[in-house]
Amino acid sequence: MTTAPHHDTPPWYGMHPKYLRFSPVTKVFLLLALPIVLLSVVSVKPLWQWGWRVPVYAYAQFGTVTSAQGKKFPSGAWTQGRRLLVYGAPKVDAKSVALAADGLRSMVRELGLKLSVEELAVPPKGAAAALQVATAASRGLSFDFDAFEQRRLDDRGMQYAEMVVVPAQFKDPSWAWGLTNYPAGLSVLQQGETSRDLGRHEGTHLLGYDKHDDMPLYVFGYREGWVPAERNTLMMLLPKTSDALSDRAHDALLNFWRGKEAREHEKYLE
Numbered sequence: 001m002t003t004a005p006h007h008d009t010p011p012w013y014g015m016h017p018k019y020l021r022f023s024p025v026t027k028v029f030l031l032l033a034l035p036i037v038l039l040s041v042v043s044v045k046p047l048w049q050w051g052w053r054v055p056v057y058a059y060a061q062f063g064t065v066t067s068a069q070g071k072k073f074p075s076g077a078w079t080q081g082r083r084l085l086v087y088g089a090p091k092v093d094a095k096s097v098a099l100a101a102d103g104l105r106s107m108v109r110e111l112g113l114k115l116s117v118e119e120l121a122v123p124p125k126g127a128a129a130a131l132q133v134a135t136a137a138s139r140g141l142s143f144d145f146d147a148f149e150q151r152r153l154d155d156r157g158m159q160y161a162e163m164v165v166v167p168a169q170f171k172d173p174s175w176a177w178g179l180t181n182y183p184a185g186l187s188v189l190q191q192g193e194t195s196r197d198l199g200r201h202e203g204t205h206l207l208g209y210d211k212h213d214d215m216p217l218y219v220f221g222y223r224e225g226w227v228p229a230e231r232n233t234l235m236m237l238l239p240k241t242s243d244a245l246s247d248r249a250h251d252a253l254l255n256f257w258r259g260k261e262a263r264e265h266e267k268y269l270e
């Protein structure tokens with residue numbers, strides 16, 4: 001039996017910082033990754049605004065989305081069509097659809113976006129079949145958002161975005177009241193939970209804000225509660241009493257669309 005020689009490399013957590021060595025690749029990674037990790041936890045107003053103009057905070061809004069048949073579309077290409085259609089699945093009451101549309105329309109106006117919000121009495125072509133595919137009859141009724149999105153991309157491509165009210169719980173996560181994906185231009189609301197506020201909340205996601213007001217935990221420069229739980233704003237994950245868009249969310253979206261305007265040489269804002 002031998003005892004370990006004294007000069008054996010200690011485990012990484014036992015190493016003296018003086019002897020830590022990083023390869024150039026690791027160094028570059030740390031230099032790039034650390035600021036990003038930090039900025040996603042705490043930020044300052046100018047960086048926050050700039051980060052929405054360029055794909056830093058909004059990076060998830062770029063790339064491609066894929067249809068059920070494997071067709072690829074550039075994320076958010078629906079904005080070129082400037083149309084947002086709102087409708088309900090068959091048997092959904094017209095009142096819920098009207099509330100959802102009202103909420104979405106109010107957000108489009110609040111941001112000054114030149115997009116039309118159109119309420120439909122019946123689902124557009126192909127949507128009824130896609131709704132059936134997405135609604136499985138197992139363990140009660142549940143709605144498969146991803147399956148619906150992929151089918152809709154085959155049917156409508158990127159001609160428009162849509163907000164749909166369905167009479168079912170979501171398959172995943174089952175606790176959600178609404179699910180939204182800006183890249184594919186799709187928002188789905190649960191009928192039982194649909195309100196004007198939910199239309200506004202999911203509408204904000206649909207217009208490109210894929211965050212909630214608790215991450216970054218704090219953005220210096222805004223008057224907001226230090227502790228996220230104190231914030232009574234529209235874009236909290238758990239519903240609050242206020243339907244007001246926070247200043248941080250408002251600035252994020254405004255800069256997101258300004259960045260789009262500059263890149264695409266289009267005019268979206270009034």
Ligand SMILES: [Zn+2]
Nearest residue numbers: 201205212237
């Ligand atoms: Zn949300």
